[in-house]
Amino acid sequence: MPSGQVVATVANPWFSWDYLERNGSDVLRYTQQHASLTVQAVLIAFVVALPLAALAHARPRLAGPVLAATGVLYTVPSLALFAVLAPVTGIGRTTVLIGLVLYALLVLVRNTLAGLQGVDPAVRDAARGMGYGRLRLLLGVELPQAVPAVVAGLRLATVSTVALVTVGVVVGYGGLGQLMFRGFRSNYHAEVMTATVLCLVLALVADLALALLGRALTPWRRASAAATPPATAPQEAAWTS
Amino acid sequence: MDVLTEAFQWLNDPLNWTGRQGVLALTRTHLEVSAVAVAIALVVALPVGLWLGHRGRGATVGVVVANTTRALPTLALLTLLAATGWFGNTATALACAVFAVPPILANAVTGIGGVDPDARDAARGLGMSGARVMWSVEVPLAVPLIAAGIRTGAVQVLATVPLAALVGGTSLGTVVVSGFATQRYGKALAGGILVAGLCLLVEGLLAVLERVVTPRGLRSRTRGASSDTRPGPRRGRALPVAVGAPGGSNDPAPSP
Numbered sequence: 001m002p003s004g005q006v007v008a009t010v011a012n013p014w015f016s017w018d019y020l021e022r023n024g025s026d027v028l029r030y031t032q033q034h035a036s037l038t039v040q041a042v043l044i045a046f047v048v049a050l051p052l053a054a055l056a057h058a059r060p061r062l063a064g065p066v067l068a069a070t071g072v073l074y075t076v077p078s079l080a081l082f083a084v085l086a087p088v089t090g091i092g093r094t095t096v097l098i099g100l101v102l103y104a105l106l107v108l109v110r111n112t113l114a115g116l117q118g119v120d121p122a123v124r125d126a127a128r129g130m131g132y133g134r135l136r137l138l139l140g141v142e143l144p145q146a147v148p149a150v151v152a153g154l155r156l157a158t159v160s161t162v163a164l165v166t167v168g169v170v171v172g173y174g175g176l177g178q179l180m181f182r183g184f185r186s187n188y189h190a191e192v193m194t195a196t197v198l199c200l201v202l203a204l205v206a207d208l209a210l211a212l213l214g215r216a217l218t219p220w221r222r223a224s225a226a227a228t229p230p231a232t233a234p235q236e237a238a239w240t241s
Numbered sequence: 242m243d244v245l246t247e248a249f250q251w252l253n254d255p256l257n258w259t260g261r262q263g264v265l266a267l268t269r270t271h272l273e274v275s276a277v278a279v280a281i282a283l284v285v286a287l288p289v290g291l292w293l294g295h296r297g298r299g300a301t302v303g304v305v306v307a308n309t310t311r312a313l314p315t316l317a318l319l320t321l322l323a324a325t326g327w328f329g330n331t332a333t334a335l336a337c338a339v340f341a342v343p344p345i346l347a348n349a350v351t352g353i354g355g356v357d358p359d360a361r362d363a364a365r366g367l368g369m370s371g372a373r374v375m376w377s378v379e380v381p382l383a384v385p386l387i388a389a390g391i392r393t394g395a396v397q398v399l400a401t402v403p404l405a406a407l408v409g410g411t412s413l414g415t416v417v418v419s420g421f422a423t424q425r426y427g428k429a430l431a432g433g434i435l436v437a438g439l440c441l442l443v444e445g446l447l448a449v450l451e452r453v454v455t456p457r458g459l460r461s462r463t464r465g466a467s468s469d470t471r472p473g474p475r476r477g478r479a480l481p482v483a484v485g486a487p488g489g490s491n492d493p494a495p496s497p
Contacts, residue, residue, distance in 0.1 A: 075444050076437040077400035083417045083433025087244035087426045156311070163314040167404065170421050177316055184320040184408060192324050196317040203312035 016190035034175025041100035053112035070106040078167040096168035104157040115149025151214030162203040247427025271412040277334040278398045282341035290346045294353025310343045323408040333405035341394035348390025352383030388451040
């Protein structure tokens with residue numbers, strides 16, 4: 001009975017500045033780990049996705065299989081994927097990174113492909129009429145036109161990657177997820193909450209940075225954006241798997 | 242491959258399949274928890290989504306809700322619930338329902354809101370009431386998107402439930418987590434294969450179901466669209482682009 005009361009009266013706040021002060025270096029380390037994993041995963045996925053999407057665009061017959069393959073990878077739950085990868089790539093960073101890249105791939109390929117296919121046929125025709133070859137058409141006309149869709153895909157992939165990194169705890173490399181889990185284990189509310197909030201902040205900051213990047217990359221859209229209501233990217237509105 | 246044989250040995254052991262913590266029992270719990278979660282999400286999201294779509298507003302609401310929940314890590318919500326004292330399968334179902342709401346809601350809103358205005362107008366002209374327009378015109382036309390949303394939500398729940406094993410829930414994820422915790426990677430691998438198999442199986446079944454519930458007139462169109470996994474080129478959805486086109490010549494305009 002007395003012990004129960006002691007437990008009940010011990011302060012266990014959800015938000016605690018004290019916690020941050022005492023564990024600042026720890027929190028910083030895990031945040032860095034989280035951020036670096038996210039950036040690396042999205043960059044690698046982007047580098048892989050761009051040629052894949054271009055290939056699927058150039059050879060429409062390949063579009064179905066490419067999307068289906070990435071879709072199957074996307075359906076496999078992260079926990080299962082880590083379990084399957086761990087024996088091959090070991091416990092640690094590589095496993096998490098590969099998993100994250102595979103998940104980001106679907107979103108990026110799908111959005112890039114949608115952007116490339118959404119190019120106005122008249123524009124494509126005009127470029128061809130001006131003597132543009134296949135490659136030059138892709139690099140000079142279609143890709144710039146697809147930038148908004150690509151950026152939308154990047155934002156989506158980044159935000160979901162930030163959330164997904166936490167699952168890396170099962171292989172001991174989960175960034176802020178590590179903190180979350182540790183806090184849960186030791187029933188330390190402040191630790192769980194701090195990690196959660198930091199995750200959300202990280203996602204928000206990354207999303208904002210990418211949105212600004214997209215704006216900077218497409219100066220020609222800025223004038224029209226002022227005149228017309230911001231047309232949210234159509235591929236963001238509906239949620240299909 | 243040592244781990245691989247270990248995994249197959251684990252899968253081949255009948256003792257691992259039966260009993261209270263056996264694969265069969267765990268699969269059943271997994272499916273039960275997922276079903277409850279999807280049911281909760283349906284009850285919450287479908288009426289709201291249909292109503293918002295019907296009223297022609299809330300397209301942005303759907304997108305905003307969808308995008309913010311994507312940023313919230315599943316694990317965070319599960320640990321938060323667990324740390325508050327919500328353990329077990331009820332908490333898991335609740336947390337997973339939260340993640341199934343956005344796809345269902347967003348697709349219901351865009352599905353209903355994207356119905357061809359002409360069709361809606363025609364229905365009105367025939368003297369249909371608002372409710373009738375919704376039930377006999379808008380909903381049937383939006384079925385492919387709504388069904389796709391439910392499928393996405395259900396598969397997502399199925400993929401999320403294993404995570405609850407980290408905070409003490411029981412599901413097929415228990416096999417993976419306990420395998421990792423005891424450094425028996427063969428067991429973890431076996432669990433991973435089981436979880437992945439279950440998800441792919443259910444995804445396939447739901448895809449078939451989705452096709453069955455789609456009204457016949459819409460099937461050929463959704464079939465063509467399923468290759469790029471985006472809802473088909475619905476005339477209604479092309480409208481915003483068409484409106485925006487005069488302002489920005491660089492926007493992709495519908496082909497003449």
